[in-house]
Amino acid sequence: MIYNDREPIYLQIMNDIKYQIVLGNLKVEERLLSIKEQSQHMGVNPNTIARVYSELEREQIVHKEKGLGTFVTPDESIIMKLKNEIAKENIIRFVARMQKIGICGENMKDMLARYLSEKHNEEKLL
């Protein structure tokens, strides 16, 4: 009912970084930009980045080392878990939306399969 909502910036940035990690753009043990660099790069207040890094640390996705910087976790299993969490969130949201407009599980599977095969054929043509 409220139309001016948008996701808080720090959540958007957190998701951004999670995606970078899951996609492998940010590799295991890689150093993130410093808070100052990152804040300039994104045109955002340094406090916002600080919050992002702290939340990511709480979720054990990065770890800070005093005087050195912030680093992606060395633990690949955490990254795999992260990937599965994101995937599961997507699935939950998808199913909820489809059920909301009255589409049952079997139809979801059919429609997904059909769309994927359409998409596949289109891409072969390019």
Next chain:
Amino acid sequence: MIYNDREPIYLQIMNDIKYQIVLGNLKVEERLLSIKEQSQHMGVNPNTIARVYSELEREQIVHKEKGLGTFVTPDESIIMKLKNEIAKENIIRFVARMQKIGICGENMKDMLARYLSEKHNEEKLL
């Protein structure tokens, strides 16, 4: 990379009403709130609602009758088409997000099927 984007209000309201119709909260031939009522109800300018209703009319989802009001189309097939459009949009968004984190089509189908059967079992227990 852009954090301040927001869907225009008129599009949000359009989607809102489309959902109401697809969900059956607004039935075939039912009268919508008048532009002025709706604008007060939503705390939005009447011109914004007028635009919403006009766009919906262009898409043949509602029709306006001067002096009487705005009504949901009597044509059930248009509503079915609308439902399929919304479903397709959901699928496209879902697939895009899954591909973005590196999950292929086969995995999407598997994960969806697994989630649905889990959910099914949980609901049987309740």
Next chain:
Amino acid sequence: MIYNDREPIYLQIMNDIKYQIVLGNLKVEERLLSIKEQSQHMGVNPNTIARVYSELEREQIVHKEKGLGTFVTPDESIIMKLKNEIAKENIIRFVARMQKIGICGENMKDMLARYLSEKHNEEKLL
């Protein structure tokens, strides 16, 4: 370049009455409504109707008889001439518009013939 123009009311009413006469709704020698009646009937100022009747008299389409009223001319040839004038005006305006968008005489004839035969066929189906 001026967008708020419209035909003066008295000209609109004159044309209305000419059409009524040409179509035979107002017959030869028939009495028109009195100025007062006509003005009430049309929701228009009596002076406007008076001007209409005077102009029509100047064009010899009606004649006033003191104390009796205003009557359609008894002269059928004037009515025929009127019909031809209206037709000719229509043709002139039509040709001018078509030339303005670069359509030559032959094309006008073709398009007219085609439209008339389409229309003819449609009307047979009803």
Next chain:
Amino acid sequence: MIYNDREPIYLQIMNDIKYQIVLGNLKVEERLLSIKEQSQHMGVNPNTIARVYSELEREQIVHKEKGLGTFVTPDESIIMKLKNEIAKENIIRFVARMQKIGICGENMKDMLARYLSEKHNEEKLL
């Protein structure tokens, strides 16, 4: 029976621009005046021009490019279609008026042909 009707300004301006395009005064891919320039030039509110340009875009007659301006379509076939639409509207109006005064299709064709040949002869004399 209604004497105070007036075409909405935005429709008048739309037709104006369509004519300019069909006549070739506005050429393929040519930039229109910006919304603000056009509104000043025509002594009309910018929103009115914005509506005109949006409707023309919906009809694929122009396309807008953010930050650059509004341009006539590069697609000549759309312009040809537009020309034919305008011609057809003229024909429809012409036929309706002629029928209204009791002139049948054959007579319309004759009168048009006669007028065109008269006109043709006159122009040769000049």
Next chain:
DNA sequence: GTGGTCTAGACCACA
């Protein structure tokens, strides 16, 4: 600079 969105409030025709 461009167009896109939104507000506030006016007057109109129709019924």
Next chain:
DNA sequence: GTGGTCTAGACCACC
């Protein structure tokens, strides 16, 4: 009452 049109002027993102 309804929707339709129009104005005046605001702020925004994109280029």
